[in-house]
Amino acid sequence: MLNAQQIEQFNRDGYLVVPDVVPADVLDRVKAEYATLMETLYADWHAEGRVKTPPETLDFQGKLLEAYKAGCDWFQPMDISLPGDEIAPDTPFHFGPAVFDLLTAPRLLDLVEELLGPELTSNPIQHVRLKPPATDLNADEIRAHITATDWHQDRAVALEEADETRMVTVWIAVTDATVENGCLQVQAQTPDQGILPHCARTQTGIAEGFVDETTALPLPVEAGGVVLFHPLTPHASLTNQTDGFRWSFDIRYNVTGEPTGRSHFPDFIARSRAHPETELRDWTVWKTSWETARARLARTPHIPIHRWSSDAPYCA
Numbered sequence: 001m002l003n004a005q006q007i008e009q010f011n012r013d014g015y016l017v018v019p020d021v022v023p024a025d026v027l028d029r030v031k032a033e034y035a036t037l038m039e040t041l042y043a044d045w046h047a048e049g050r051v052k053t054p055p056e057t058l059d060f061q062g063k064l065l066e067a068y069k070a071g072c073d074w075f076q077p078m079d080i081s082l083p084g085d086e087i088a089p090d091t092p093f094h095f096g097p098a099v100f101d102l103l104t105a106p107r108l109l110d111l112v113e114e115l116l117g118p119e120l121t122s123n124p125i126q127h128v129r130l131k132p133p134a135t136d137l138n139a140d141e142i143r144a145h146i147t148a149t150d151w152h153q154d155r156a157v158a159l160e161e162a163d164e165t166r167m168v169t170v171w172i173a174v175t176d177a178t179v180e181n182g183c184l185q186v187q188a189q190t191p192d193q194g195i196l197p198h199c200a201r202t203q204t205g206i207a208e209g210f211v212d213e214t215t216a217l218p219l220p221v222e223a224g225g226v227v228l229f230h231p232l233t234p235h236a237s238l239t240n241q242t243d244g245f246r247w248s249f250d251i252r253y254n255v256t257g258e259p260t261g262r263s264h265f266p267d268f269i270a271r272s273r274a275h276p277e278t279e280l281r282d283w284t285v286w287k288t289s290w291e292t293a294r295a296r297l298a299r300t301p302h303i304p305i306h307r308w309s310s311d312a313p314y315c316a
C-alpha cells in the first residue's frame with residue numbers, strides 16, 4: 001500500500017521506488033522457470049556443438065554468459081513479448097505460469113490500483129532484461145534489453161493511439177539493481193512536459209539536447225522492489241560494471257478500455273473491481289493469446305512499434 005506522501009511524490013515527480021513488493025516465493029518461481037528454460041536452450045546448443053562447456057558445470061548465469069559469447073540468442077526465447085521487427089511463425093518467446101503470477105501478483109496490482117484506479121489491463125509492452133557485464137558485451141551489441149538503455153519516454157515507444165492512455169510502468173528488480181550493475185536512472189518530470197522528440201538510432205532515444213543528463217537520478221533497488229514511473233518520465237539505464245548479470249522485468253498496466261499503444265499484441269484484464277469475473281486467471285489462455293497473435297502477425301505486413309524516424313531535423 002502506498003501512503004499519501006508516496007502518491008504525491010509519484011504525481012509530482014513521475015516516479016516512485018517501492019521496496020519489498022514482490023514476495024520472495026513469486027520471485028523464486030520466476031527464477032526456477034527461467035533456469036529450466038535455460039537448461040533446455042543450453043542443452044540443445046551443447047548438442048549442436050555451439051557451446052563447449054558441459055551444462056552440469058555451469059549455473060544459470062554461467063550458461064547465459066557462455067551462450068552469449070558463442071552467439072546463441074537466449075533473449076528472444078526468454079522475452080515475454082514478440083519482437084518489434086519481423087515476426088515469424090516460430091519466433092520464440094516465453095509465457096509461463098511463474099511470469100504470469102508475477103504480472104498478476106496482488107501486491108503489485110494493489111500498488112498500480114492506487115495510481116490508476118480499479119480497472120487494470122496488463123499492457124503487452126513488457127520485457128525481460130538480462131544484462132551481462134559490459135566487459136563481456138559484443139562490440140556490436142545495441143539491444144536495450146542486453147546493454148545500457150538510452151534515454152527515452154515509454155509513451156514515445158508506444159504508438160500514437162496510446163498518447164492519452166492512463167498507464168504506469170512497473171520496473172521489477174529480480175537481482176539487486178545498483179549503480180554499479182546498471183540500475184535505472186530517471187529525470188524528475190517537469191509538470192508540463194509532453195512527448196519529447198525521439199530519434200530512431202541504434203536504440204530509439206530522446207533527441208540530443210532534449211534531456212539534461214547531468215540531472216539524472218540513479219534509482220538503486222533491491223531484489224523484489226520496484227520502480228513505478230509515468231509514461232512521460234525520461235529514463236535510461238546505467239552500464240553494468242560488475243561481473244554478474246543485472247536482471248529485471250518491465251511491465252505496464254493501463255486503464256481498461258484505453259488503447260495499449262501496441263494493439264496488435266494481446267492484453268488482458270489483470271484486475272477489475274466492477275467485473276471480477278473478467279480477470280484472467282489462467283496462464284495458458286495468456287500464452288495461447290500470444291501464440292495466436294504470432295501466427296496472425298507472421299502472415300501480415302510488419303507493423304512498426306513507434307513513430308520515429310532517423311532523418312527528422314533534430315536527429316541530424
Ligand SMILES: O=C(O)CCC(=O)C(=O)O
Pocket residue numbers: 129144148149154169170171184235236237248250251
Ligand atoms: O531496464 C532498462 O534498462 C530500461 C527499462 C525501461 O526502459 C523501462 O522499464 O521502460
Ligand SMILES: [Fe+2]
Pocket residue numbers: 152153154235
Ligand atoms: Fe522504458
